[in-house]
Structure formats: C-alpha cells, structure tokens
Amino acid sequence: MNFDFTNRKVLVGGATDGIGWSSAKLFAANGAELILLGRNDKKLAKRASELSSIRSNKIRTLNIDFTKPEELEDKLSQFLLSQRLDIDVVVNNTGGPPSGRLDIASTSELISAFNMHLISYHKILGVVSKGMKERSFGRIINVISTSVKQPLNGLGVSNTVRGAVANWAKTLSNELGEYNITVNNVLPGATNTGRLNEIIRNKAQKQAIGEQLVKDGMASEVPMKRIAEPEEVAYAILFLASEYANYINGINLPVDGGRTKSL
Numbered sequence: 001m002n003f004d005f006t007n008r009k010v011l012v013g014g015a016t017d018g019i020g021w022s023s024a025k026l027f028a029a030n031g032a033e034l035i036l037l038g039r040n041d042k043k044l045a046k047r048a049s050e051l052s053s054i055r056s057n058k059i060r061t062l063n064i065d066f067t068k069p070e071e072l073e074d075k076l077s078q079f080l081l082s083q084r085l086d087i088d089v090v091v092n093n094t095g096g097p098p099s100g101r102l103d104i105a106s107t108s109e110l111i112s113a114f115n116m117h118l119i120s121y122h123k124i125l126g127v128v129s130k131g132m133k134e135r136s137f138g139r140i141i142n143v144i145s146t147s148v149k150q151p152l153n154g155l156g157v158s159n160t161v162r163g164a165v166a167n168w169a170k171t172l173s174n175e176l177g178e179y180n181i182t183v184n185n186v187l188p189g190a191t192n193t194g195r196l197n198e199i200i201r202n203k204a205q206k207q208a209i210g211e212q213l214v215k216d217g218m219a220s221e222v223p224m225k226r227i228a229e230p231e232e233v234a235y236a237i238l239f240l241a242s243e244y245a246n247y248i249n250g251i252n253l254p255v256d257g258g259r260t261k262s263l
C-alpha cells in the first residue's frame with residue numbers, strides 16, 4: 001500500500017505534539033500540503049521547519065485555540081480566504097479534557113470540553129464543508145478515544161464529550177456521504193504522548209505510587225501488553241484519509257491493541 005497525498009491539502013489540529021504531530025509527519029512524507037494548527041507560534045514554526053526537511057511540500061501554520069470556537073472560525077475562514085486554499089482532509093484533533101470523576105465535575109469543565117471538541121469541530125466543518133461539497137471530495141477524521149465504546153474510569157468529562165463527538169460524526173457521515181465526503185473516527189487507546197504522561201502523573205499522585213507502576217498497569221490491561229506509539233495511531237488516520245478507504249464511512253476505528261472489551 002503506497003499512500004499518495006500529492007495535491008491534497010490537509011488541515012491537522014493539535015499538530016505540534018503527540019498523535020497530531022505524528023500524523024503531520026506521515027502526511028508530509030506522503031506528499032500532502034499541510035496546515036498545522038496549534039497555540040504556540042514558536043512550536044508551530046519549529047514543526048514546520050522539521051517537516052520541510054522531510055519533504056519540500058508547502059507547510060503553513062495557524063495559531064488557533066480550540067477552547068475559543070468563535071475566534072477559531074474567524075481566523076480559519078480568513079486564513080483560507082487569504083491563502084486561496086480549499087481543504088481536502090481535516091484531522092480534528094486537540095488536547096484532551098482534564099481527568100477526574102464526572103459527578104463532581106463543574107458545568108464550566110463540561111462547557112469547556114464541549115467547546116474544545118464538539119463546537120470547534122463543528123466550526124471547522126462550517127468553514128470547509130461548502131468547498132468540499134462543491135468539489136465532491138472530503139475526508140474528515142476525528143481523533144476521539146476508545147471511551148466512545150467503553151467509558152474510562154476517572155475521565156468523566158472526557159467520556160461525555162467523546163460520545164457526543166462520535167454521534168455528531170455518525171450523523172454527518174449520513175448527511176455528507178452523497179457528496180463523497182466521508183466522516184470517520186479513530187479511537188486511540190493508551191498512546192505514548194504528553195497527554196498520556198499527564199494522565200499517568202495524576203494517577204500516580206492520587207494512588208501515591210510510582211509513575212512506572214501506573215504505566216506498567218496500563219500496559220498489562222492491553223492484550224498486546226504494551227502502550228501504542230503515536231505513529232501507530234497516525235497510520236490509521238492516513239489510511240482513512242487515503243484512496244484505500246474511499247468506501248469507508250461512519251466508522252469508529254479503535255487503535256488500542258485490543259483493550260476495548262466490546263465488539
């Protein structure tokens with residue numbers, strides 16, 4: 001299987017670290033033009049220069065905060081207009097909500113998580129979907145979590161918003177399929193990124209045990225007895241964006257080493 005994203009314009013959220021960064025590297029290596037989103041200009045510039053050295057595709061960056069959907073919508077639409085850019089592929093991805101129980105979570109935590117995930121993704125859709133429909137091509141891939149299938153303990157707000165994003169995506173896949181726009185979700189399990197390290201640190205503090213013990217415990221719950229590397233999730237994203245997945249629409253694809261206990 002050879003991926004070829006030549007002439008494809010790919011928008012990657014949370015592109016400076018973790019799963020987003022791994023996806024950006026793979027898209028760049030396979031010929032895509034990229035628009036990297038993140039909140040830190042320095043990090044964005046560094047990542048853009050790293051990608052240019054992989055392959056000399058056009059790499060653009062845009063400083064966008066997913067907790068501010070209205071601002072995101074304005075900035076993104078103005079940017080695409082000024083650059084005369086049409087987006088072919090969107091990777092909806094950003095940082096995860098803070099961990100904690102749901103019963104004691106505040107409504108502001110819930111609102112913030114919904115803004116960061118569901119509402120921002122919907123704003124991005126509003127900016128790109130008209131062009132996708134006109135050109136009869138679009139690939140929307142949402143990086144969610146296995147909690148779509150099985151809620152995870154201690155990630156109450158996250159579980160709640162993930163379910164909403166998955167249902168949003170499934171509904172869109174019904175509505176947009178006739179325009180040759182597919183909408184699919186990738187559900188990472190425990191993956192070796194900054195986000196996972198933060199979750200491990202919190203658990204270790206709460207349980208007053210070492211971080212390595214928490215990490216080993218996580219790995220032991222996976223049939224493959226290890227945590228994923230972010231590239232392993234990124235390959236699933238690339239596949240769903242590629243021509244090999246032209247007829248795949250409306251699915252949830254776990255990349256979790258078999259950890260999820262449902263069919």
Ligand SMILES: NC(=O)c1ccc[n+]([C@@H]2O[C@H](COP(=O)([O-])OP(=O)(O)OC[C@H]3O[C@@H](n4cnc5c(N)ncnc54)[C@H](OP(=O)(O)O)[C@@H]3O)[C@@H](O)[C@H]2O)c1
Pocket residue numbers: 013014015016017018019020021037038039040043064065066067093094095096097116143144145146187188189190191192193194195196
């Ligand atoms: N890693 C796992 O084990 C795992 C498992 C299941 C689900 N997930 C989910 O997968 C997604 C990606 O996770 P990851 O592990 O790749 O995370 P990560 O390594 O922490 O990277 C998060 C990325 O999102 C950006 N970001 C964070 N907050 C943002 C905001 N408010 N606005 C714009 N960009 C923001 C960060 O860039 P800047 O800080 O530079 O802005 C960074 O590039 C998250 O939703 C996470 O919950 C992860």
